[in-house]
Amino acid sequence: MEYPSKLIEDAVTEVAKLPGIGKKTALRLVLHLVKEHEGRTLALTESLSRMRQGIRFCKVCHNIADNDTCMICTSHRRDKSLICVVEESRDVMAIENTGQYNGVYHVLGGVISPIHGIGPGDLQIESLLSRVSMQGTEARELILALSPTMEGDTTAFYLNKKLSGLPLKITSIARGIPVGGDLEFADEITLGRSIAGRTLFH
Amino acid sequence: MEYPSKLIEDAVTEVAKLPGIGKKTALRLVLHLVKEHEGRTLALTESLSRMRQGIRFCKVCHNIADNDTCMICTSHRRDKSLICVVEESRDVMAIENTGQYNGVYHVLGGVISPIHGIGPGDLQIESLLSRVSMQGTEARELILALSPTMEGDTTAFYLNKKLSGLPLKITSIARGIPVGGDLEFADEITLGRSIAGRTLFH
Numbered sequence: 001m002e003y004p005s006k007l008i009e010d011a012v013t014e015v016a017k018l019p020g021i022g023k024k025t026a027l028r029l030v031l032h033l034v035k036e037h038e039g040r041t042l043a044l045t046e047s048l049s050r051m052r053q054g055i056r057f058c059k060v061c062h063n064i065a066d067n068d069t070c071m072i073c074t075s076h077r078r079d080k081s082l083i084c085v086v087e088e089s090r091d092v093m094a095i096e097n098t099g100q101y102n103g104v105y106h107v108l109g110g111v112i113s114p115i116h117g118i119g120p121g122d123l124q125i126e127s128l129l130s131r132v133s134m135q136g137t138e139a140r141e142l143i144l145a146l147s148p149t150m151e152g153d154t155t156a157f158y159l160n161k162k163l164s165g166l167p168l169k170i171t172s173i174a175r176g177i178p179v180g181g182d183l184e185f186a187d188e189i190t191l192g193r194s195i196a197g198r199t200l201f202h
Numbered sequence: 203m204e205y206p207s208k209l210i211e212d213a214v215t216e217v218a219k220l221p222g223i224g225k226k227t228a229l230r231l232v233l234h235l236v237k238e239h240e241g242r243t244l245a246l247t248e249s250l251s252r253m254r255q256g257i258r259f260c261k262v263c264h265n266i267a268d269n270d271t272c273m274i275c276t277s278h279r280r281d282k283s284l285i286c287v288v289e290e291s292r293d294v295m296a297i298e299n300t301g302q303y304n305g306v307y308h309v310l311g312g313v314i315s316p317i318h319g320i321g322p323g324d325l326q327i328e329s330l331l332s333r334v335s336m337q338g339t340e341a342r343e344l345i346l347a348l349s350p351t352m353e354g355d356t357t358a359f360y361l362n363k364k365l366s367g368l369p370l371k372i373t374s375i376a377r378g379i380p381v382g383g384d385l386e387f388a389d390e391i392t393l394g395r396s397i398a399g400r401t402l403f404h
Contacts, residue, residue: 002298004266004273004291011253014246018231029220031292033250034257034266041254044216045247048235051213052243055236064206064236071206089206090233096204 001027008034060131062107062124064089072096072104079103081140085128085159087111087152091145103143106131111151112158120158128159133166141169148175203229210236262333264309264326266291274298274306281305283342287330287361289313289354293347305345308333313353314360322360330361335368343371350377 001023003009008030015026033041057063058070065071072078072092082103086092092105108123132139144159146152160170176194177186186194203225205211210232217228235243259265260272267273274280274294284305288294294307310325334341346361348354362372378396379388388396 002295004295005253005257005268007253007256007268008266011249014249017242017246019234020227020230025222027292027295028222030250030253031290032221033254034291038254040219041250044219045251047213047216048232048243049247051207051209051232052235052240054209055207064210066207066209088233089236090229093204093206093229 061105062109062127063092063105077102080138082143083128083132083139083141084143084145086145087147095145103141108146108155111146111149111155113151113154123155125159125162129162132163132168139168141171144170144172263307264311264329265294265307279304282340284345285330285334285341285343286345286347288347289349297347305343310348310357313348313351313357315353315356325357327361327364331364334365334370341370343373346372346374 003012008027011030011033012023012026015021015029016023018026021029033044054066056065056067058065058073059068060073061070063070063072079102083106084095084101084103085106085108086095087108087110089107092107095101095105106124106128108125108128110118110123112118112120112123131137132142142159142163144156146156156172163170174197175190176197177183177190183191205214210229213232214225214228217223217231218225220228223231235246256268258267258269260267260275261270262275263272265272265274281304285308286297286303286305287308287310288297289310289312291309294309297303297307308326308330310327310330312320312325314320314322314325333339334344344361344365346358348358358374365372376399377392378399379385379392385393
């Protein structure tokens with residue numbers, strides 16, 4: 001692809017590095033900015049710079065925060081005895097949006113994946129261990145809400161082993177047929193798990 | 203959607219203003235930047251700012267350019283007697299990529315669209331008229347390469363009327379069945395035009 005300007009080409013190259021955005025989409029976005037008023041681009045770049053430079057991570061749960069401690073960890077209305085272990089900040093957002101959870105979180109920052117060179121040391125596992133084993137901890141239950149992938153299962157297994165000596169209940173989120181999902185379209189493993197994990201009808 | 207940080211929320215709002223990008227995609231892109239090194243965001247915002255502030259438009263054809271005149275208009279190898287009239291800079295890029303055209307361009311900056319409040323005065327039509335009617339002009343043929351929409355046809359009709367007095371050949375790009383396209387899937391108008399505009403078999 002020939003670009004009419006080096007400036008356009010550089011911008012397209014940078015935008016196309018974003019996940020799920022190819023050269024064609026990047027070009028469309030860049031040409032859109034060219035057509036719009038200059039203030040539009042300024043507002044976009046300023047908000048991204050400000051975000052990236054100002055973003056903090058909660059020192060307790062490692063979730064994205066505006067300050068040293070996130071709003072969930074500082075809230076008095078949250079149940080500190082319940083810790084939900086997730087991979088990323090976006091999982092916290094997803095669970096928060098359900099409005100069904102009143103505990104706190106622990107963001108690992110990923111899952112153990114030897115193929116990608118991610119070991120337990122690269123994740124916030126040590127900090128979870130010290131969080132639940134330190135004196136005066138309120139933690140009573142740990143809910144593992146990791147991806148149902150090999151990496152997620154490996155991480156859950158690893159955590160379970162590491163935490164086995166502690167007086168903690170370790171649970172995992174339910175796997176089953178999605179609400180509104182049709183039985184005949186579910187894969188065998190999900191369907192199998194949904195039968196094994198059946199609950200009382202009420 | 204609840205965001206863990208005001209900074210994230212502001213960035214998502216700005217990114218979601220881009221065409222074809224919703225709040226979910228914007229969030230994915232923003233969280234990607236959070237995960238990546240800070241220099242990545244800097245490179246992205248810098249390239250966009252530099253592009254938007256540095257971009258120029260060719261004073262002859264109004265295509266995107268690095269200087270006052272674009273590379274196509276300044277090239278001695280381009281046939282100045284042939285001017286292809288297009289809507290946007292991206293159309294120039296598309297035609298350039300075919301490698302089949304050796305003339306120059308004229309970018310209107312859109313098409314006449316009363317619904318969107320775009321009249322002939324909002325487009326680079328006056329500049330086209332003076333370009334082809336000024337003394338010593340090399341222009342001999344104008345190729346109209348506008349969208350086959352009502353707005354595109356209206357613009358073509360308007361241009362044709364305005365240019366009627368001049369010693370210029372006015373042509374339009376061929377409409378027909380795309381190469382590799384199947385006859386049975388073509389719409390009636392395209393098929394009709396492809397028969398009316400048939401060419402000699404050779």
